[in-house]
Structures are given as structure tokens and as C-alpha cells.
Amino acid sequence: MPKKTLKVAVLGLGTVGSGVPVILQEQKDKIEQIIGMEFIITKALVRDVKTKKELAQKYNIKLVLDIKEIVQDPEVDVVVELIGGIKLARDFIKEALNARKHVVSANKDLVATYAEELITLAKAQSVNFYYEAAVAGGVPILRTLSSSLNADGICEVLGIVNGTTNYMLTQMSQEGKTYDEALTSAQELGFAEADPTNDVDGIDAAYKMVILTAFAYGMKISLDSVEKQGIRALQSQDVKNANLLGYVFKLIGCSRKQKAGVDVSVAPALVSKSHLLANVHHEMNAIFVKSAGIGESMYYGLGAGSLPTATSVVSDLVEIAKNISQKKIGVPFNTYETATKFAEDTQIFDKYYFNIELHSKKGNFDQLKDLFAKAQVKIKQTIDQGTQVLVLTYKISKEKKNKILKMIVDESSFELSSVYRVFD
């Protein structure tokens, strides 16, 4: 007789953790109809029993303070890790996998850093380790890449994968706010933490690009290999300039694959207003994919929040339940693997926006043009704003971009205000 109840233990009852019992209860009938089983959250690991008492009583969950009460409980089938952070979460997940529990996690830092170890362990133990919620919360991008796009050759993944910075950039673009004003507004709304480093410096987005790169190209890269630039230094003037030129600033996670290899980066960039990503506003997330077969596709939704993220967690639970009922064992979330290879700077091509200050107006503009010509950088458009000159280039290699950058810095008549990539 097939199993009729799957017992779930949740590690952490914070924002996402407290959403999981809500979703399981709200979608109880649908889930039971689809998988022919029901989920019961039997236990939750918390740091403080008192503050979670009410929630626990409402959903009949036993609160525990020791992970052993979960991993040593033979009744627990699935462990859902939602405590965040790396060290403890890794230990707990390993204990759970070693005890042959299926594991669901929403922990991007952990998955980006220790996926290989945990996936190998899960496989050895013939259990599932799923983490759809680790990238872009409610957007079902990982399962889409690992199933529907299995048959396609992906060459580019452009992601707005950090809601905090997208909210801030929308405030800067649409409301004319400065970076500081936008940050305060984000903090007031709970979109940004008191220490916003992870979000505004692009670290959060970079973790997600590591995971997206693994799913898109089967390549394992580390956080260090992602070139990171945050939005902290973004000037209101550049936001205005972008608007003038028909662009919007977005923090773009970019993972591209050529024959030569991949390049993965996170940086603010000018996105053409006619690009669908330019219309992804506020705290929304979107992942834009280019591939050989489908061409262009995009996946849009909320990247964070209690219910969206909890919904992705529960979708993993449902997949695990399906696997159990169909006697599939230890199927990894992503089975695509190829050798990791990075493209060189001479092989990476982009369009750029330069904002350059001229120290004395007279003659310098021509001198600047000469510099670009000398570096063999083809200019598409210049805008002369008096002592400030904006230069939009055609596609040039990263090597050439660095060359012209150095030339500008070395030349005493100019000062580089900013340089950003341009996506048309």
C-alpha cells in the first residue's frame, strides 16, 4: 500500500518557514488530489520556543531546539531547511541526508557554495535534495531550466534576481530619488536590511548567478569567479542620462556561454526601454534566457516574500512526493554537467556607456575621440554636456574596454565618472 502521509520537519520558522504551513493548508485539497498523499508538518526547529508558540499551536507543530530530535526521528520523511547562513545549515542538511531524509532548502548561499557535496551525498543516500526557492523566490526558474529547457542550448541568462536593488533602482528612475533616499525607502518597507551589503553590493545576486550557471550550462563556478559590482556608487546623474538615451538602469546578473567558455557577472547596466527586462519594476524579479531552440524567453515573478518563497518550497515537496509514489529514488534536481571553462577578456563583447569629465573644455572633446580611435573602440553616439561627455560604444571586447579605461585614467585632461554595460 502506498504511503498516504509525508511527515515534514521545518528548520526555522521565520519569514519563509511560517509561510510553509500556510501554503500546505491553503492548497491541501489540490496537493492531495495531485499526489494522493498529504503533508503534515510534525516538528520545527527554532531558537526560541516562546516567540513561535502561537504559530506552532495553530498548525499543531512540535517545536524543538535540538536538530537530533528531527534527524533521529524515523517518522520524519522530509527536512526543509530555512535557517539561512552557511555553516549550521550545511551541518544540519548533511545530518538529515545521512539519516536518509529528503531535503528541501531555500538557501542560495549554501547551494551556491556546497551544492556538489550535498548533491553527491543525497545521491549516495538515494534521497532528493531540491532548492527551487533558492533563486528568485516565487519564479520557477530552476525547475524550468532543468526540465523544459533540458532540450535546448542556452547561451545567455540575464537576471534581475535581487528585489531589493530593483526596488531601489525603480525609485531612482521613476521617482528621481538618490541612492540614499532609495535605500531609506527600501529599509522602511522591509525590502532592505539595516546592513544592506549583500543586496546593494551584488553578492546576493552573484550567489544566484552561480546556481543559474550550474543549471543553464552544467558548469560549476565559485562566487569568486563572478565579477561583482553593486549599485552603491550609482549616481543620480547617470540614471538621468540613461533615461535621456532611452535606457533604464537595472542590476543585471549576466551569465553567458560561448564556445570559448562562460563569463558571469553582476553589475548595474543600461537596459534599453524596449527590452522586456526594462519593464520589470519595483521588487519584481525576472530571468531572461536566450537559447538556440526557443530563442528568447522570460520568467517573471516575485523573488522574495513569505508566500511566494514558501510556494516554491512546497512545489519541491510535491515533486519529492511524486518521486516517492513513483518509486524514483535519488534523482538530482539538475543532472546537466559539463566541464567548466571561462572565456578570456578578448572573447567577451559588450556595448558600453562611458561618462567622462573633461578638465578643460577646449579641444579635449576631440582629444577624447582620438583616444577612443587609438584604442580601436568604435563610438556609436556621443552626448556633449559641457564638461561631461557621454560615450556609447558599439560592441567591444572586455580587453579593449579595459585598455580605453586605462588610457582615460592615465590622461590628465579627463576623468572617468563611470562606465557601465549596455543591453539593447
Place this chain on the structure above:
Amino acid sequence: MPKKTLKVAVLGLGTVGSGVPVILQEQKDKIEQIIGMEFIITKALVRDVKTKKELAQKYNIKLVLDIKEIVQDPEVDVVVELIGGIKLARDFIKEALNARKHVVSANKDLVATYAEELITLAKAQSVNFYYEAAVAGGVPILRTLSSSLNADGICEVLGIVNGTTNYMLTQMSQEGKTYDEALTSAQELGFAEADPTNDVDGIDAAYKMVILTAFAYGMKISLDSVEKQGIRALQSQDVKNANLLGYVFKLIGCSRKQKAGVDVSVAPALVSKSHLLANVHHEMNAIFVKSAGIGESMYYGLGAGSLPTATSVVSDLVEIAKNISQKKIGVPFNTYETATKFAEDTQIFDKYYFNIELHSKKGNFDQLKDLFAKAQVKIKQTIDQGTQVLVLTYKISKEKKNKILKMIVDESSFELSSVYRVFD
């Protein structure tokens, strides 16, 4: 020892059929790495051997004229139906399922009409029947609804699911073309057929909404229960008016679920320019989903074309291969089922745009307002264009909309030019 080769027979080598061998060859390495098997197209059913000879030779496919050579061939594992139409396709698929072949189809008309029969047969024969490509070609919407959104309560699916009409509407909005000019342009580019009825009258979109309704709510509805209005009667003046008011015309497939039941329709509608669907241009497709957990999400891509559609077909093949290697048998594509229930006209609420002609200017505008007041239809905005008056309403029931429509028609001083739904 697990099977290492899956033999595929294709019915029809037209636009999509000729794309399947291309995708299988281009993504050969990736697919084999992921599933540990390879696909070989051994046979293709065609009407005329001569015209397909070159393609067949290139990919080493044996062309056959009789379906028996495929369904009676014990070597064939999967049959891919790409001949289109209903009667013959249905017969062939039934023969294939009866012979215990897995079946992949891209045939929306067939799936929308005979899904139940074919799904039941596939289940009884312990084989798979998948059809991701039947809705929105390259957009992986069906698998997303049946896996990732399994754990979510969907309440609205808004789809731009017909590329031909979206191309035409883009031409009308952006280039100021008339309906006839847009149709000619679509025909010249091969986006529209000589007889464009299926596209421009909303029938193609309605078939897709039948399938989306089954996946979103588990409800089986027939094509007849979809209220259909095409774009044939859409006037350039209304397209211009919409633009003035901050809207864009889109052919919107709308499937909504309330407690009272579902309502499913296809009709041109005014979509607010701030809505992401308004930015889906040219021949692109997109499906916008509202759900309890995730909130708003959108899935965007090409809805037709050889390679996008063939990619979705091959993604079904990959899923079938995974099922075979994991010994899963006869898992339906969509396992969600609930009783079908339709909402009444008093339970369906929308905002509307009315374009009304006043037969003599004097006094009639007030008279018109009185009429709306009498029908208890709250007006949000009116625009007086001389003898033409535009009225935007707040949300009203479909019953009230029909009531005011009848009142306008009965009143000799007015003539109704058009009425459309409005999506903000």
C-alpha cells in the same frame, strides 16, 4: 541493463516536424549527458515521399506512407504526432497508444477536444502522452503549471497565446496600420495563412485557453464554452483611442476561477501600458498568471515557429526518457482534476471601454450618462469627441454590461460603435 537508445517515429515532416531532427542533433551531447540515452528518429510518416527525400537522407530517416509501418514496428518507442487536424491525428495517436508507444503531440485542436479520451488510453496502456508544444510553442507553460505551480492556487490566467494576431495588433498600434494592412503584412511574412479565420477569430487562442484551463484549475471545458471574439472588427479609431487613454489593444485569452466557478474567454481588450502584457510585442506570446502563493508571474517566449516548437517537443521526449530510465510508468502530463463549474454573468466582474456614437450632439451626452446611472454602471472616465463618446467604467458585472448594452441599442439617439474589456 538500461536502454541506451530510444527510437522515435515522427508523423509529419512539416514546419515543426523538420525542426525535431535539427534540435535532436544540435543538442545531442546535452541530452545524452542528462538522460544517459540517445534518441534516433527511425521513421517519418509523410504524404509525399519525394518532397521530403533530402531531409530524410540527411538525418537517415526512413519515410513511410502507411501508419502501420510505425505502430506495428516493435522497435519504435515514441510516436511524435505533428500532422495537425483532428480526425486522422486522433486515429493515429490511438493506434500508437494501443500499440503501447509513448506519444508526443503539438496538436492543440486535438488535445483541447479529445484530451480525456487519449489520457485515459495512455494511462491504461502505461505509456506517456505529453503535449507541451500544444500551447504557446516555445513557452514551457504547461509543464510549469503541472509541476512548479502544483502547490499554488491559481485564480487567473491571461494569455497572449496567438502570435499572428499579436503581430497584427502591434502593427496597428505601433505603425498605425489598419486591420487589412496588418493582415496583408502578416500574410507576407508567413505569420498568417491565406484563410486567417482560426487566428483572427480567436479560435486558435480559444483552443489554447481550454488546455490552460485544464492545467490551471483541473477543469475540463469544451471549445464552445469559451466566449470568443476575434480582431476582425477592431477599428483603427479604437486602437488610437486606447493609446490616448494609456492602453494597448491585445487579444487576451482570459481564464479565471472564483469560488462560483470559471469563466473563459478570448477577446480584444485594452491592456494598461504599465502591465507587462502590454509590452509583449510582435509575434511573441506570454502567459500572465495570478495565484494565491506566488502572486503574479509571467512566462514569455515565441509561440510558434519550427525550432521553438520542436524544442518543446524534444523536451517532452526528454521527460519520457527520464520516466523510462526511472521506471515511472504512465504518468499523465497533468494530474490535477476538479469538477467543472461555470460562474454566472452576475459573478463575473470587469472594467469596460464603450465607444458610443451620439446621433445628434445636443443633450445626448447627459442622456447617455443617465442611461449608465439607470443601469447602475459607475463611470470612471468619459471622453467627449464630438459625436463620439468614450466611456471607461469601473468594475461591473457581465450582467450589467449586457444590460447597458441593450439599453444603448434600444435607444435611438445612440449607436454602439464598440465595447471592450479593460485590464489595468
